[in-house]
Amino acid sequence: MVKQMTTLKSLHAKSQRRTGAKTVLKARRAFASLRLCVRLQLSFVVLASAARADGPVSIPWLGENLVPNAGFEEVTDNGRSPNPPWTAPIAPDSGITVSTDSTVYIKGQHSLKVFVPKSDTNVSASSPLIPVEPDATYLFSIAFRQEGFNASGKPSDYAGVSSYAAGQWLDIAQKQVGSFIVQFPYGPSQWDLRDAFKQAPANARWARVGVTVLNNSQKQMGKTIPSTVWVDAVQLRKYVPPATPHWAKGETTRVVEGGMQDTRVLSYFVGSDDSFNMRGGTWSHTVNDPQAERGAALQAPANVGQGYMAHSPYFPALPPGLYRVRARVKMPAAKDSAPVGFLDVDSQRAGLRQLLRFVPSPERSDKYTDCEADFILRDSSWWSLRLVTYGKEPWSVDSLKVFCLHEFEDRQLLSIYPGSEGELPSDLKPAPFKQVQWEHVPMKGLVVAGFGYDRFRIADVFHAMQLDARMKAVWCKNGMGGMSFVGFPEDPRELFQYSILYLCNVNVRCLALKYKNAIHEYVKRGGALIVLGGHQGYERGGWRGSLIEETMPVAATPALHGGLIHLPNGQPLTVNREIPWLGAISTASSPLTYYLHSVTVKPGGQVLAQAGDKPFIVAGEYGEGRVVCILGVPWGEPGEQGTPFWEWDDWVDLFREVCWWAVKNTTDVDGDNAHGG
Incomplete structure (x- = not known):
C-alpha cells in the first residue's frame, strides 16, 4: 500500500508539471517510481584533478619572492616578532606596537600587526634588506586589513588616519637612491591587496619594503581614533617582460x-x-x-x-x-x-x-x-x-x-597573490539532502541564471525532485564593469546551505576569485554542482584553467575555435543503458541537439548521454562532491520532424535523474537506495 501511494503521488506530481501527458508516459513514470525500490550502485572514479596540488605555479616571466619570511610564519621565541625582524622605530609613550598576530591573517597562521592608539603619532615598519639588480623591474604586492581610521566605515573618508605600503631603493653603501609608495584606503577594510610594477634605479643594489601608519585624528576630527593595520603575503619578485607577440x-x-x-x-x-x-x-x-x-x-x-x-x-x-x-x-x-x-x-x-x-x-x-x-x-x-x-x-x-x-589561470593568479582566494572555515560542509519516508524535508537550490537558463527548464526539474523545493536565482547583469552576479552569496556559509548549485551559461571570468574558490570548496566538501552551457559557457566563458573546471569531469577546449559545434540537422540523443537508473528514459522520439560544446572527458568522468558520438551529459566526482556537465545548448530551429531535446517529453525526467545522482539521493521516499550514494 505504501508503494502504491508513493506511485500515485509521483504520478500526481508529474501531472502538475506536464499538462496533457500521455497515458504511456504516466505508466513509464510509475515504473520509474517502482524501480527506485531496487538497490542500484553507480561508482565513479574520483577525478585525478581532485588530488591536484594547491602549491605555487611556475610563471616564466616572474621570479621567486625575495622578501624573507614574507608571510611572517617564522617568529622569535616569544612569538611576537617576525624572524628575521622588521625594524620599526617607536617613540616612547606612543603606545604603538608592531608584532606578529596569530589570530588575524590572510594566509598561513600569522600576520604583522601595527597598532597606533594615539593621535599625533606615526610608525614605519620595514623589512630586512633585500638584494636587487640595477634597472630591473619588480612586482611588489602586499595584503592588508584595517580597523579604526574613521567613524563612517567608508574607504574614502579621511579622518586624520592614513596608511600606505612603501619601498626604498638603496645603493651598495645602503644609502637611499629612490623610493615608492602604494596608498591604502582611508577607512577600515577587510583583507585587500595592493600591487605595482616598480623599476629599480641604475645604482640600486638593495631594497626594503614596509608599511607606514600616521594618526592625526585629533587634529582632523577633534578626537582620537585608535587604528590598526595588519599586513601579510608581502612580495617583491623580479619581472622579466615577455616579448611583444x-x-x-x-x-x-x-x-x-x-x-x-x-x-x-x-x-x-x-x-x-x-x-x-x-x-x-x-x-x-x-x-x-x-x-x-x-x-x-x-x-x-x-x-x-x-x-x-x-x-x-x-x-x-x-x-x-x-x-x-x-x-x-x-x-x-x-x-x-x-x-x-x-x-x-x-x-x-x-x-x-x-x-x-x-x-x-x-x-x-x-x-x-x-x-x-x-x-x-x-x-x-x-x-x-x-x-x-x-x-x-x-x-x-x-x-x-x-x-x-598572458591570460591567467586561477592557480597562476593564486601563485602571484597568495590568499586572494579568501578563507573558508575548515569545518564548513554543504547541506546534505536526504529524503525520508513521510518526513518533510525541504530542498534548497541556487541557480546562477545566465541568458537562456529557462530553456533548460531548470525550475521544472528542481520541483520534480521535491515537492517542497526552494530555489533562489542569482541573476547575471551587465553593468559598467561588465557582468555581475546579483545576489550571489557574499558569505560562503550561505552558499553551503544549498543542496545543489546550478551554473547556467555563466562567464566565470566575471566571478571573483573568492567566489570561484567557494564553489570549488563547496564541491570538494560534498556539494552538488550542475554546469550548463551557452554563448558564455565552457570555452567561451573562461572555464578552462579555472578553480571550478578543476572540479568538473570535462576540460573545456583551449580556444573558441572548435568549442561550440553547430549541428544544423540536429544530432539524436542516446542514453547510456549501462546505468540502471537511466533505464526508464526513452529516446524513441529521437530528441535532437543543434548546438553542443566540444570537451575532453577527464579520467573518471562518466558519459551519461551522447549526441551522435559526442558527449552530451558527463558526470564525475571531485573530493566528496559530484558534478554533472550538460554540454548541449537549447538553441536551434527544428524541422517539421524534429523534436529539440528541451521540448522532449523525457527531458525533465533525465535532467531530474542526474540531479538526484548529484545530490547523492541515496534513498527514495520508501527508504530504498536509488542513485548509488
Missing part, C-alpha cells in the same frame, strides 16, 4: 563601420575617438598630423599647467592577465630629463595599475615613437586610461593600444 605589432587593421574587429589588440585613436572625454579643452585639442597613423592626433599645448588631456570610458572587465599598453607619442627635443606628461591605467577595485611617464630624449625628438608599460588586471571590475599633461611643452598622442600578453 607578432600579432600586436604594426598598424591597426581598418574595419568598416559596424563590422566586427578580428583582433586581440584594443586600439584607441584619441585624436578622433569620441568615446574619450575631456578632449578639446584647456589641456588638449585635435590636430591634423600626416605622421599620425590615421591622420589626426591629440595635442597638448604649451604653458597651460597640469591637467587631463583625455579620459577613456570605464571599460568592462577584461580577463585577469598580464597586459601591455603602448602609447604612440611625439615629444619635442629634450631640454632636460623632465617628463612632458603621463598615462595612467586605473581600475575600480585594484586601484592604479600602471603609470607611464613620457620623457623626451634625442632619439625621440619630434617624431612618433612607441612607449610601453605592462600592468596586471586581476579582478572583474572596470578599468580606464587617462592622459595627463604637465602643460610646459607641446606634445602629441597618436594612439593607445592595449593587448594581453
Whole structure:
C-alpha cells in the first residue's frame, strides 16, 4: 500500500508539471517510481584533478619572492616578532606596537600587526634588506586589513588616519637612491591587496619594503581614533617582460563601420575617438598630423599647467592577465630629463595599475615613437586610461593600444597573490539532502541564471525532485564593469546551505576569485554542482584553467575555435543503458541537439548521454562532491520532424535523474537506495 501511494503521488506530481501527458508516459513514470525500490550502485572514479596540488605555479616571466619570511610564519621565541625582524622605530609613550598576530591573517597562521592608539603619532615598519639588480623591474604586492581610521566605515573618508605600503631603493653603501609608495584606503577594510610594477634605479643594489601608519585624528576630527593595520603575503619578485607577440605589432587593421574587429589588440585613436572625454579643452585639442597613423592626433599645448588631456570610458572587465599598453607619442627635443606628461591605467577595485611617464630624449625628438608599460588586471571590475599633461611643452598622442600578453589561470593568479582566494572555515560542509519516508524535508537550490537558463527548464526539474523545493536565482547583469552576479552569496556559509548549485551559461571570468574558490570548496566538501552551457559557457566563458573546471569531469577546449559545434540537422540523443537508473528514459522520439560544446572527458568522468558520438551529459566526482556537465545548448530551429531535446517529453525526467545522482539521493521516499550514494 505504501508503494502504491508513493506511485500515485509521483504520478500526481508529474501531472502538475506536464499538462496533457500521455497515458504511456504516466505508466513509464510509475515504473520509474517502482524501480527506485531496487538497490542500484553507480561508482565513479574520483577525478585525478581532485588530488591536484594547491602549491605555487611556475610563471616564466616572474621570479621567486625575495622578501624573507614574507608571510611572517617564522617568529622569535616569544612569538611576537617576525624572524628575521622588521625594524620599526617607536617613540616612547606612543603606545604603538608592531608584532606578529596569530589570530588575524590572510594566509598561513600569522600576520604583522601595527597598532597606533594615539593621535599625533606615526610608525614605519620595514623589512630586512633585500638584494636587487640595477634597472630591473619588480612586482611588489602586499595584503592588508584595517580597523579604526574613521567613524563612517567608508574607504574614502579621511579622518586624520592614513596608511600606505612603501619601498626604498638603496645603493651598495645602503644609502637611499629612490623610493615608492602604494596608498591604502582611508577607512577600515577587510583583507585587500595592493600591487605595482616598480623599476629599480641604475645604482640600486638593495631594497626594503614596509608599511607606514600616521594618526592625526585629533587634529582632523577633534578626537582620537585608535587604528590598526595588519599586513601579510608581502612580495617583491623580479619581472622579466615577455616579448611583444607578432600579432600586436604594426598598424591597426581598418574595419568598416559596424563590422566586427578580428583582433586581440584594443586600439584607441584619441585624436578622433569620441568615446574619450575631456578632449578639446584647456589641456588638449585635435590636430591634423600626416605622421599620425590615421591622420589626426591629440595635442597638448604649451604653458597651460597640469591637467587631463583625455579620459577613456570605464571599460568592462577584461580577463585577469598580464597586459601591455603602448602609447604612440611625439615629444619635442629634450631640454632636460623632465617628463612632458603621463598615462595612467586605473581600475575600480585594484586601484592604479600602471603609470607611464613620457620623457623626451634625442632619439625621440619630434617624431612618433612607441612607449610601453605592462600592468596586471586581476579582478572583474572596470578599468580606464587617462592622459595627463604637465602643460610646459607641446606634445602629441597618436594612439593607445592595449593587448594581453598572458591570460591567467586561477592557480597562476593564486601563485602571484597568495590568499586572494579568501578563507573558508575548515569545518564548513554543504547541506546534505536526504529524503525520508513521510518526513518533510525541504530542498534548497541556487541557480546562477545566465541568458537562456529557462530553456533548460531548470525550475521544472528542481520541483520534480521535491515537492517542497526552494530555489533562489542569482541573476547575471551587465553593468559598467561588465557582468555581475546579483545576489550571489557574499558569505560562503550561505552558499553551503544549498543542496545543489546550478551554473547556467555563466562567464566565470566575471566571478571573483573568492567566489570561484567557494564553489570549488563547496564541491570538494560534498556539494552538488550542475554546469550548463551557452554563448558564455565552457570555452567561451573562461572555464578552462579555472578553480571550478578543476572540479568538473570535462576540460573545456583551449580556444573558441572548435568549442561550440553547430549541428544544423540536429544530432539524436542516446542514453547510456549501462546505468540502471537511466533505464526508464526513452529516446524513441529521437530528441535532437543543434548546438553542443566540444570537451575532453577527464579520467573518471562518466558519459551519461551522447549526441551522435559526442558527449552530451558527463558526470564525475571531485573530493566528496559530484558534478554533472550538460554540454548541449537549447538553441536551434527544428524541422517539421524534429523534436529539440528541451521540448522532449523525457527531458525533465533525465535532467531530474542526474540531479538526484548529484545530490547523492541515496534513498527514495520508501527508504530504498536509488542513485548509488
